[in-house]
Amino acid sequence: xxxxxxxxxxxxxxxxxxxxxxxxxxxxxxxxxxxxxxxxxxxxxxxxxxxxxxxxxxxxxxxxxxxxxxxxxxxxxxxxxxxxxxxxxxxxxx
Numbered sequence: 001x002x003x004x005x006x007x008x009x010x011x012x013x014x015x016x017x018x019x020x021x022x023x024x025x026x027x028x029x030x031x032x033x034x035x036x037x038x039x040x041x042x043x044x045x046x047x048x049x050x051x052x053x054x055x056x057x058x059x060x061x062x063x064x065x066x067x068x069x070x071x072x073x074x075x076x077x078x079x080x081x082x083x084x085x086x087x088x089x090x091x092x093x094x
Contacts, residue, residue: 061067
């Protein structure tokens with residue numbers, strides 16, 4: 001009878017430990033989720049600021065780039081357009 005009482009007490013101790021470990025894990029997960037929610041609330045404000053900055057930057061031309069209405073040198077277009085007719089292309093695949 002005495003052995004049964006000690007084995008029940010040992011089992012109960014392990015059960016309490018498991019419950020406390022699970023409770024601690026849930027508390028850590030809760031803290032993590034609360035911190036993530038706080039970060040998400042801050043991100044919304046930051047993304048609104050980013051949108052405002054982006055719209056103000058897009059409305060002004062880049063001072064380092066020249067303003068052109070078309071290609072600066074029209075002969076460069078031939079390198080990017082491809083052949084005008086199929087007879088003009090004499091590419092050989094090796």
